[in-house]
Amino acid sequence: xxxxxxxxxxxxxxxGFLWILKxxxxxxxxxxxxxxxxxxxxxxxxxxxxxxxxxxxxxxRNTPLTLVIFFCYFGxxxxxxxxxxxxxxxxxxxxxVVGLSTYTAAFxxxxxxxxxxxxxxxxxxAARAIGLSFAQTLRIVVLPQAARAVIAPFGSILIALCKNAxxxxxxxxxxxxxIMKDLINFNGDAVIPIFLVFAGTFAAVLIPTGYFFGxxxxxxxxxx
Amino acid sequence: MDDVATxxxxxxxxxxxxxxxPLHVLDDVSLSVGRGEVVVVIGPSGSGKSTLCRTINRxxxxxxxxxxxxxxxxxxEGKALAKLRSEVGMVFQSFNLFAHKTILENVTxxxxxxxxxxxxxxxxxxxxLLDRVGIANQAGKFPAQLSGGQQQxxxxxRALAMQPKAMLFDEPTSALDPEMVGEVxxxxxxxxxxxxxxxxxxxxxxxxxxxxxxxxxxxxxxxVEDAAPAEFFxxxxxxxxxxxxxxxxxx
Numbered sequence: 001x002x003x004x005x006x007x008x009x010x011x012x013x014x015x016g017f018l019w020i021l022k023x024x025x026x027x028x029x030x031x032x033x034x035x036x037x038x039x040x041x042x043x044x045x046x047x048x049x050x051x052x053x054x055x056x057x058x059x060x061r062n063t064p065l066t067l068v069i070f071f072c073y074f075g076x077x078x079x080x081x082x083x084x085x086x087x088x089x090x091x092x093x094x095x096x097v098v099g100l101s102t103y104t105a106a107f108x109x110x111x112x113x114x115x116x117x118x119x120x121x122x123x124x125x126a127a128r129a130i131g132l133s134f135a136q137t138l139r140i141v142v143l144p145q146a147a148r149a150v151i152a153p154f155g156s157i158l159i160a161l162c163k164n165a166x167x168x169x170x171x172x173x174x175x176x177x178x179i180m181k182d183l184i185n186f187n188g189d190a191v192i193p194i195f196l197v198f199a200g201t202f203a204a205v206l207i208p209t210g211y212f213f214g215x216x217x218x219x220x221x222x223x224x
Numbered sequence: 225m226d227d228v229a230t231x232x233x234x235x236x237x238x239x240x241x242x243x244x245x246p247l248h249v250l251d252d253v254s255l256s257v258g259r260g261e262v263v264v265v266i267g268p269s270g271s272g273k274s275t276l277c278r279t280i281n282r283x284x285x286x287x288x289x290x291x292x293x294x295x296x297x298x299x300x301e302g303k304a305l306a307k308l309r310s311e312v313g314m315v316f317q318s319f320n321l322f323a324h325k326t327i328l329e330n331v332t333x334x335x336x337x338x339x340x341x342x343x344x345x346x347x348x349x350x351x352x353l354l355d356r357v358g359i360a361n362q363a364g365k366f367p368a369q370l371s372g373g374q375q376q377x378x379x380x381x382r383a384l385a386m387q388p389k390a391m392l393f394d395e396p397t398s399a400l401d402p403e404m405v406g407e408v409x410x411x412x413x414x415x416x417x418x419x420x421x422x423x424x425x426x427x428x429x430x431x432x433x434x435x436x437x438x439x440x441x442x443x444x445x446x447x448v449e450d451a452a453p454a455e456f457f458x459x460x461x462x463x464x465x466x467x468x469x470x471x472x473x474x475x
Contacts, residue, residue, distance in 0.1 A: 045301075122320035125283055126379075130334035130386055131310025133303070140337060145324050 003187050003194055016179035017201060023096055023165035023175065028158055030101035035108020040138055042113055053109065060106040065099070065167050072099040073171040089173060096168030104161050111153040115146035148220045155213025159206050176201070232295065234259045234390055234421050235280060240289035242275060249275045250286065251445035257390070262422045264432040264453070267442035268468055273425045274317075276442065277394045280423060281312040294389060310338050313383030313391040317398050319375040321367035327354065327378045328363040331385045338386070346385070353381040357411050373404030377411055390421040397428055429472065433457060441465045 004010050041053035060068065072095040076082040084094035119142050127137040169178035180198045184191050233256035242250040249272045257263050265273045278284040279291060282298050282305060291298045293312065299305040321330050331350035335341040354360045357377040359370070367375055376396055383391060393412065397405045409431050416422055416435045426432065432439050432453055439456040441449040443464040449456060460466045 120318075120320075122316060122318050123322060126314075126316065126320035126322065126382075128306075129281060129283065129309055129312075129314040129316075130382065131306045131308075131338040132334070133306050136337055140333070141322055148324075 003183060003190050004197065009183060012174075012179045012183070013176075013197070016174060016176035019093065019168075019173055019175040020162065020165045023093065023100060023168055023173075024158070024162045026097045027100035027104060027161055027165070030097060031104035031108050031157075031161070034101060034105035036112055036143070038105060038109035039112035039116065042109065043116055043138075045134065057106045057109055060103050061110070063103075065103050065164055066170060068103045069096060069099040069167050069171055072096070092168070092171055092173045095171065096165070096173060100161060100164060100168070104157060104164075107157050107160075108154070111150050111157060112143075112146060114153070115148075115150035116142055118149040119145045148217070151213055151220060152217040155210055155217075158213070159209060162206060162209075163202065232259075233257055234261075234294055235423070236290075236292045237276075237279070238290045238292075240276075240279065240286050240291060242272075242279065242284065242286045249445050250279070253289075253445075253447050255440065255447060255450070257421060257423060259421055260419045261437045262416045262420075262424065262435055263438045263440055264436040265423065265425045265440045265442060266427065266429070266432060266468075267448075271442040272445040273440075273442045274394050277392050277423055277425045280390075280392055281309045281314055283314070306338070310334065310386050311389050313380075313386060313388035315376070315379050315383055315391065315393045315396045317395040319367070319372070319379045319399070321375055321379055321382070323367055326364055326366055327359065327370070330367070330378060331382045334382065334386045350381070350385055353384050354378070356384075357381045358407070371404060372400045373407045376400065376404075376408045380408075380411055380415075384415075390423070391415065393422065393424040393426065395425050395427070397426065427472070429457070441468070443468070 004013060038053045038056055041049040042057075044050060073092070076098070077091070077095055082095075083091055084098075085091040123141055123145065124137050127141040132140065166175055166177035169175045176198060180194060183194050187194060235255075235257040237253055237255045240250050240253045241248070251272075253272075253276060255263075255276075265276060267273050275284055279286050280293070282291075282300075285300075293308060296308075299308060321327070322333065325333065328347065328350050331353060332343065332346040335346040335349070336343055351360060351363060354363055357380055359374050359377055359381075362370055362374055362378070367378070370378065380391075380396075396412070397408050400408065405428065409428060412422070412424070412431065413435045424431070424436070434453075436453045439449070439451055439453045440447060441456065441460070441462070441464070443462075448462050449460065449465050451461075456465070457469065460469055
């Protein structure tokens with residue numbers, strides 16, 4: 001464990017995971033908002049919106065995340081000049097958030113849509129019958145019930161998002177997998193321990209996350 | 225109960241046609257329902273009676289013809305349609321109470337969110353309505369904790385909370401255990417007695433006999449007979465109605 005007793009390496013290890021947490025946090029919020037909006041579009045009575053939602057899901061769900069992240073860097077930043085921060089790493093970070101959010105939103109959308117499908121049609125009919133608008137029906141009656149069915153899949157999406165965040169390392173952010181590669185390069189005698197520490201850290205955070213979402217889903221299940 | 229309503233009719237269907245794909249579910253149906261009138265719609269399953277009921281608040285759009293409510297043609301969509309629906313109460317076969325809300329919240333949701341009433345006032349009126357349908361002591365429970373009969377009475381209270389001009393009942397007792405049918409029919413009968421305009425799709429012939437002003441008999445999407453209950457049950461004119469009545473009344 002001599003690698004991690006070196007304060008310099010330990011700080012790098014911490015800062016790597018801190019980037020992962022920041023990427024996961026910001027992308028989770030953006031993907032949630034975007035995904036719910038996309039799901040609302042996909043179930044809306046407006047054909048143009050439905051088409052837009054379907055196109056988004058089909059494009060981003062079927063494109064490798066590495067390509068999406070590369071496009072954010074080489075396409076949005078290098079070619080189109082989209083700069084999200086003057087600081088080099090902050091800029092890469094935000095480009096990463098854009099890529100992770102657009103990609104993850106497609107999965108959020110489909111989870112929400114399948115959640116909406118678990119809510120019996122009669123619920124929306126009763127809501128419309130008392131005069132609620134489409135938006136109110138969705139917000140007050142359908143989505144709160146769908147949300148309960150969506151919690152467990154959201155756990156899986158969040159876990160995947162956290163691991164996917166390491167891909168932002170490919171466009172130059174010193175997140176955990178990049179730090180791990182560096183440590184391995186300089187400490188060829190400790191490859192397995194280094195690997196186990198990084199993998200173990202992910203597992204230590206994500207396994208409880210999975211159980212938490214499972215517990216929450218059970219607690220909030222709607223009785224019918 | 226023979227005092228048929230006066231003045232201009234509240235609900236008017238004129239040559240309404242509707243298809244589900246190739247199936248002609250409503251075949252040139254014309255019908256008018258006066259204010260305070262109770263019209264019971266009966267007929268074999270698949271005759272289009274539920275669809276007819278659901279077209280009146282446009283839960284089912286129609287392909288041709290017109291439907292007017294309170295002198296105004298049904299709006300196609302948007303705010304105008306939502307407003308119309310808020311004036312027409314609907315009670316479903318499967319109750320459709322909001323599963324994540326308490327009974328009282330189910331009843332106050334419409335007044336608060338659609339009519340913008342003060343929550344305290346809506347609550348007070350909601351409790352009074354729950355009392356009227358006999359389930360005030362269930363106000364804080366969730367729908368799944370109630371019996372079918374109690375849920376359906378809550379659903380009636382939810383519809384009444386909007387102070388509707390008319391009430392539509394789509395087979396309100398068909399999903400109930402037999403011993404709970406009576407409690408729901410009692411509430412409906414008292415509504416009818418209080419002068420509520422009602423369109424009731426049902427298989428409850430007893431209710432049709434004693435609470436209806438008119439009985440409509442439908443078959444194959446067509447409105448076959450339209451008569452006072454006593455006359456319809458004693459002397460059905462069409463073969464279809466005779467056949468239908470012979471099947472259900474011999475048991």
